[in-house]
Amino acid sequence: MKAAYTRPFLTAALIILADQIIKIWVRKHMAIGEEIKFLGDRGMLHYTENNGMAFGMELGGELGKLALTLFRIVAVFGIGYALVHLIKHKYHRGLIMMVALILAGALGNIIDSTFYGIIYNYAGIFHGRVVDMFYFPILSGHFPTWFPMWGGEEFIFFRPVFNLADAAISIGVIMILINQKRYFKHETPEESNPNSEMVEE
Template sequence: MFKVTGNCVTMRNQNALVWLWLTIVVIALDHLTKWWASTHLVFNQEVAIAPLVNFKLLHNPGAAFSLFAEAGGWQRWVLTALALVVSSLLIGWLAQLSRRQRWLASALALIIGGALGNAVDRVLYGYVVDFIDVYYQTWHWPAFNVADSAISVGAVMLLIDAIFKGNPHSK
């Protein structure tokens, strides 16, 4: 971990794990907003926030878009295990990156934070707390939360990184 050269001690392994601070911020913000929604909103009742956006407290026992929501309970532990495995693999990938690979490191940290934020909900409650409702006229996007947003932003960042991988500015 440390390398001694002459009178100077430097860190030999300066990997991107320092970006896990962003993971912690995502988890904290996710749970703070879910706590707020759970204590201030009435279940399944819309509260207009801005044009096209409501807050609406919902409980999602399934995955994204309520996939597997009616699966009978097994999904709680399978989705939790999947989140833990994927997060572990992404942390391993993060450890292989240089600190200078900020874009890719922050993308991975966002995804890890979102996955772990929702996994905590599944372990504690058996469902994920969703409360952000985006709509247009009578059409509503499935409700989501800060963790879902972090996963989505991180995934888009990964896609951008993959497309522009040859660009020196993406490193």
């Protein structure tokens, strides 16, 4: 039974470690706004920090920041409990691994928002900023002038800057949505049929 717990939690731990290594390296070797291109103008490291949710979205004000961090912590406990429940009740291995990815991503960003302010001496506990760095502006151009609301304005896909933790959460959620019929397929446990025993006798 212990082996069933090892793979998902080890996977989560490795993702958290890799996420933190990348963030620490970026913070140490790059200035905010600096870019290191590895796919020309279509893929780069772009160092930025945000006070809020995944992909740079924010919840306003200091109170909002505190509420978001505390919510993340509560959510992680819930996700962790769900992961243990799924393993214990032998749910689909794919589902278990995807929940492990979501847990890893949530924990990766919690470390930033909980401790980075203290570690890097710019804010108190629970008020740290999340480090983001991956930027893939694959498509860019302008909306047609006739386009509602954004006519003539510039568009970029994919605009958000994100980190490995964000990617882990997104992959986990998307794969669960895509494979939900397979992951949540109802399987009844095998039970002995009383009639079959009578036949055998």
